[in-house]
Amino acid sequence: MRTQIAIIGAGPAGMFLAHLLAAAGIDAVVLERRDRAYVEGRVRAGVLEQITVDLMDRLGLGQRMRREGLVHGGTNLAADGELFRVDMAELTGGSTVMVYGQQEVMKDLFDAAQPRGLSIVFDADEVALHDIDTDSPSVTFRQDGVERRLDCDFVIGCDGYHGVSRAAIPEGVLKTFERVYPFGWLGILADVPPCDHELIYSNHERGFALASMRSPTRSRYYIQCALDERIEDWSDDRFWDELCLRLGDEAASRVTRGPSFEKSIAPLRSFVTEPMRHGRLFLAGDAAHIVPPTGAKGMNLAVSDVIMLSEALTEYYGERSSAGIDGYSARALARVWKAERFSWWFTSLTHRFPDRDGFDRKMQVAELAYIRGSRAAQVTLAENYVGLPLV
Ligand code: APR
Ligand code: PHB
Numbered sequence: 001m002r003t004q005i006a007i008i009g010a011g012p013a014g015m016f017l018a019h020l021l022a023a024a025g026i027d028a029v030v031l032e033r034r035d036r037a038y039v040e041g042r043v044r045a046g047v048l049e050q051i052t053v054d055l056m057d058r059l060g061l062g063q064r065m066r067r068e069g070l071v072h073g074g075t076n077l078a079a080d081g082e083l084f085r086v087d088m089a090e091l092t093g094g095s096t097v098m099v100y101g102q103q104e105v106m107k108d109l110f111d112a113a114q115p116r117g118l119s120i121v122f123d124a125d126e127v128a129l130h131d132i133d134t135d136s137p138s139v140t141f142r143q144d145g146v147e148r149r150l151d152c153d154f155v156i157g158c159d160g161y162h163g164v165s166r167a168a169i170p171e172g173v174l175k176t177f178e179r180v181y182p183f184g185w186l187g188i189l190a191d192v193p194p195c196d197h198e199l200i201y202s203n204h205e206r207g208f209a210l211a212s213m214r215s216p217t218r219s220r221y222y223i224q225c226a227l228d229e230r231i232e233d234w235s236d237d238r239f240w241d242e243l244c245l246r247l248g249d250e251a252a253s254r255v256t257r258g259p260s261f262e263k264s265i266a267p268l269r270s271f272v273t274e275p276m277r278h279g280r281l282f283l284a285g286d287a288a289h290i291v292p293p294t295g296a297k298g299m300n301l302a303v304s305d306v307i308m309l310s311e312a313l314t315e316y317y318g319e320r321s322s323a324g325i326d327g328y329s330a331r332a333l334a335r336v337w338k339a340e341r342f343s344w345w346f347t348s349l350t351h352r353f354p355d356r357d358g359f360d361r362k363m364q365v366a367e368l369a370y371i372r373g374s375r376a377a378q379v380t381l382a383e384n385y386v387g388l389p390l391v
Helices: 012-023 036-041 050-058 063-068 088-092 102-113 236-247 298-319 323-350 358-373 375-386
Strands: 005-008 028-031 070-072 075-079 082-086 097-099 119-121 125-130 138-143 146-151 154-157 175-190 200-203 209-215 218-225 260-274 281-283
Touching: 005 012, 005 138, 012 028, 012 102, 012 298, 036 102, 050 063, 050 097, 050 102, 050 298, 063 102, 075 358, 082 375, 088 375, 097 209, 175 236, 200 236, 200 323, 200 358, 209 236, 218 236, 236 260, 260 323, 281 323, 298 323, 323 358, 323 375, 358 375
Parallel strands: 005 028, 005 154, 028 119, 075 200, 154 281
Antiparallel strands: 070 097, 075 082, 125 138, 138 146, 175 218, 175 260, 200 209, 209 218
């Protein structure tokens, strides 16, 4: 088999890229280790920046999002239960975010793939990259027990943090930067109305809590927990009690309790690897960088990577110019690091750090009070939250 672009991984990065390349008339094959139901079923964040909303529209995938997604012009912060609202739309000259779950985004990307003739191989086992530092790279994999080989011009590693692409880069080439946080997020989904029409990020002495949603009838709630916490120890009742304590009386009075149908614990990590290219292999999305979920930048960063990459590849094939692909890593990393900074800052502002003392907590509370009273501070938060421009 031969194609122009081999894409490893059919998560948001791989599937958005596959659609972008198809729209540009560039041939691509996506190799995904799991099946569609698995990729679509993973519960992840659901806040889309304007660039992601615009890309859904540009690709002709925005109809359902426009119908079912919730436009949020603001978000709420809380310190020990005292709520205040940051009016993002007013502070940024009209920018908003769209609450639309990653699962819905993936469904839209997959549903449109077949009618558009996108080539996706699910259940591709033992994916291996070859000759990425030559002009004729290839990828081998196993499909239904049969060994196959895909020759291509470029390989794009969209296979997440645990994928094979980053690992195919020779030792010593990449520099990685990492921060592992000493806590996780315990999250639930429940078919109950959300406690607010917007999100609430709450800093409480007992730890962080987040009130989010998927729709007017489906709530997504998180509480910070210890890394060794066991999910079996968290009955729904215990979760709701702890959540209500941390959100404070005002929001808690509006919390509707109900049975959860999903409950899981996720660790928090900041991670960046540089550069995002080696020879004919390019990395995009979680394969190159991870953010902690505070601020919901993960999928949006994957989107900005693949927009840049598709522009670079379009330039390469259309104008026979390598300028775009040569500049991809630096251009993508410039935006990645700003989102890393924001996600790290927002995490640091809102969580309880077990190894820190009362002074640090006073600093958090003072900073939240400062943000509450300062338009300048709110503009800074708002412009990062809605997403920095692509430059
Ligand atoms: N071969 C083929 N596919 C693989 C391999 C492999 N060896 N390893 C991983 N994959 C697939 C995974 O099964 C997954 O479907 O690559 C895909 C990677 O998807 P994500 O982990 O979602 O990464 P990305 O597309 O970069 O998503 C970025 O979306 O899912 C969120 O947390 C994620 O916020 C981040 C954002
Ligand atoms: C979510 O709804 O899952 C969500 C929302 C906002 C975040 C993180 C996760 O910052």
